[in-house]
Amino acid sequence: MHTFEFIRPADPAAAVAAAAKAKTAQQGADVRFIAGGTTLVDLMKLNVETPARLIDINRLPLDKVEATPDGGLKIGATVRNSDLAHHPTVQRDYAVLSQSLLAGASAQLRNMATTAGNLLQRTRCMYFRDTAMPCNKREPGTGCPAITGSNRTLAVLGTSEHCIATNPSDMCVAMAALEATIHVQGPKGSRAIPFGDFYLLPGSTPNRETVLEPGDLITHVTLPPPIAGSKQVYLKLRDRASYEFALASAAVVVTMGSGKITRARIALGGVGTKPWRSSEAEAALTGKPANEGTFREAAEAALRHAKPQSENKFKIELAKRCVMHSLRMATTA
Amino acid sequence: MRDDDPQAGPSNPTRRAFLLTTGSTAAATIVAACVPAHANSAAGSSDSAAASAGGPNIEGAVPITLRINGKEHKLRVDPRTTLLDCLRETVALTGTKKGCDHGQCGACTVHVNGRRVNSCLSLAVMHDGEEITTIEGLGTPDALHPMQAAFVAHDGYQCGYCTSGQIMSAVALLKEPCGPDDAAVKELMSGNICRCGAYAHIVAAIQQVRKNN
Numbered sequence: 187m188h189t190f191e192f193i194r195p196a197d198p199a200a201a202v203a204a205a206a207k208a209k210t211a212q213q214g215a216d217v218r219f220i221a222g223g224t225t226l227v228d229l230m231k232l233n234v235e236t237p238a239r240l241i242d243i244n245r246l247p248l249d250k251v252e253a254t255p256d257g258g259l260k261i262g263a264t265v266r267n268s269d270l271a272h273h274p275t276v277q278r279d280y281a282v283l284s285q286s287l288l289a290g291a292s293a294q295l296r297n298m299a300t301t302a303g304n305l306l307q308r309t310r311c312m313y314f315r316d317t318a319m320p321c322n323k324r325e326p327g328t329g330c331p332a333i334t335g336s337n338r339t340l341a342v343l344g345t346s347e348h349c350i351a352t353n354p355s356d357m358c359v360a361m362a363a364l365e366a367t368i369h370v371q372g373p374k375g376s377r378a379i380p381f382g383d384f385y386l387l388p389g390s391t392p393n394r395e396t397v398l399e400p401g402d403l404i405t406h407v408t409l410p411p412p413i414a415g416s417k418q419v420y421l422k423l424r425d426r427a428s429y430e431f432a433l434a435s436a437a438v439v440v441t442m443g444s445g446k447i448t449r450a451r452i453a454l455g456g457v458g459t460k461p462w463r464s465s466e467a468e469a470a471l472t473g474k475p476a477n478e479g480t481f482r483e484a485a486e487a488a489l490r491h492a493k494p495q496s497e498n499k500f501k502i503e504l505a506k507r508c509v510m511h512s513l514r515m516a517t518t519a
Numbered sequence: 520m521r522d523d524d525p526q527a528g529p530s531n532p533t534r535r536a537f538l539l540t541t542g543s544t545a546a547a548t549i550v551a552a553c554v555p556a557h558a559n560s561a562a563g564s565s566d567s568a569a570a571s572a573g574g575p576n577i578e579g580a581v582p583i584t585l586r587i588n589g590k591e592h593k594l595r596v597d598p599r600t601t602l603l604d605c606l607r608e609t610v611a612l613t614g615t616k617k618g619c620d621h622g623q624c625g626a627c628t629v630h631v632n633g634r635r636v637n638s639c640l641s642l643a644v645m646h647d648g649e650e651i652t653t654i655e656g657l658g659t660p661d662a663l664h665p666m667q668a669a670f671v672a673h674d675g676y677q678c679g680y681c682t683s684g685q686i687m688s689a690v691a692l693l694k695e696p697c698g699p700d701d702a703a704v705k706e707l708m709s710g711n712i713c714r715c716g717a718y719a720h721i722v723a724a725i726q727q728v729r730k731n732n
Binding site: 187190191192220222223224227228231242244272292293295297298427428429 | 597620621622628634639640641642645692695705710
């Protein structure tokens with residue numbers, strides 16, 4: 187691991203100031219905020235991350251879960267995944283978020299990992315994690331050996347000729363379906379970023395994963411008020427029964443009325459280069475009866491633009507079945 | 520010379536001392552990242568060498584205080600030192616094991632402020648002033664923690680390398696939301712890998728302690 191300067195700022199403004207002169211907030215950042223450390227310390231040991239300055243935000247007052255005036259929920263950046271999963275309001279009103287958190291990692295890691303850290307969780311692509319290999323995300327312009335190499339677990343949605351790395355988060359899939367907003371404090375002030383605008387597709391710059399700029403500190407996430415009567419399911423399919431990343435997952439939030447689906451929010455995990463909200467699947471469900479034909483149409487719509495690689499064609503059918511089964515679960519619950 | 524004679528070696532080195540003094544790159548790297556404390560560890564002292572004013576002065580080392588198993592330790596650590604390496608190399612509490620060193624196996628599980636964490640993915644400096652509990656703080660050979668006794672009774676191990684992590688995880692599980700059946704225990708213990716496959720016995724040990732609680 188490379189040496190670094192360790193800083194513990196007194197407040198969020200000091201944290202922002204300490205990071206403001208960074209060259210980038212993306213891959214290759216010379217300044218990093220550290221909270222749980224479950225991604226960052228891992229990648230620092232691999233020399234994939236080599237920050238010269240580490241800013242410890244664990245003791246900043248960003249660890250609260252609070253109701254918002256509009257009836258929604260404000261989740262602090264350093265709220266631990268386990269605390270968020272077991273929070274009574276989350277369990278009652280945002281069940282899909284609780285389920286997604288408990289489907290991720292292990293009990294120990296959930297005690298460490300934070301809300302903001304999970305938003306910025308990095309891909310598990312083995313080429314990204316191995317500095318002996320080329321990788322456009324880690325070292326732009328070096329190539330993507332995954333496209334002709336080992337790609338069984340990699341993405342089928344949102345890929346480019348430069349990168350097919352999967353976003354590994356479970357929490358983010360639920361956040362996408364719940365239409366969360368990410369709140370950032372930066373050198374030029376604070377701003378709110380809709381979840382759908384936060385992540386970038388890899389395109390020709392897979393080293394840029396989010397819209398974050400140097401000094402930007404995620405302070406909290408807000409969720410809109412819960413949808414009355416909605417049914418929520420997070421379904422995760424993986425190689426092991428527990429403690430494994432998703433091959434495909436689905437977060438669904440559906441509302442029924444008069445035998446029809448009146449509102450649907452669908453997001454997929456394990457198959458996209460970012461947490462994958464599918465407006466196509468949502469459109470295929472809205473106003474339709476909750477039956478197998480409708481579910482199949484939604485699943486087909488969600489994966490219509492999927493592009494398989496040499497080893498991961500199975501994920502397209504798996505993701506479709508995942509969407510269909512999560513809809514079955516949500517509409518019969 | 521009988522090769523099973525424990526006195527056969529010239530200085531009867533312990534496995535730990537052997538690993539620390541061989542030219543192993545891995546061991547050398549580990550030790551280099553910390554303020555060396557192994558000079559004291561042979562005496563079994565819990566006082567860290569680094570705590571004394573005469574301890575080696577590592578460039579960039581920062582002072583921290585950890586309360587480990589109820590005892591305060593004033594240390595100087597390189598900021599790169601993980602909590603795991605700090606416990607093992609600086610404080611010489613080697614009950615906590617290093618398995619994968621990447622948060623994938625759970626062998627390094629300890630409690631921080633009463634909650635279980637992977638000590639390999641946490642930097643020691645992040646825990647300044649915090650309460651750490653390791654397997655050494657759980658029970659003693661004469662007075663085992665009920666979970667330690669249950670692991671013995673149910674044969675919850677073979678090689679034993681993952682055992683301290685398993686037990687630290689299992690003790691933390693007792694205070695977490697967990698359904699009554701074996702499946703719930705397995706789910707919450709999935710972050711602790713046992714290469715020998717003693718899982719069935721581990722679950723039985725945990726369930727016995729939960730029943731007695």
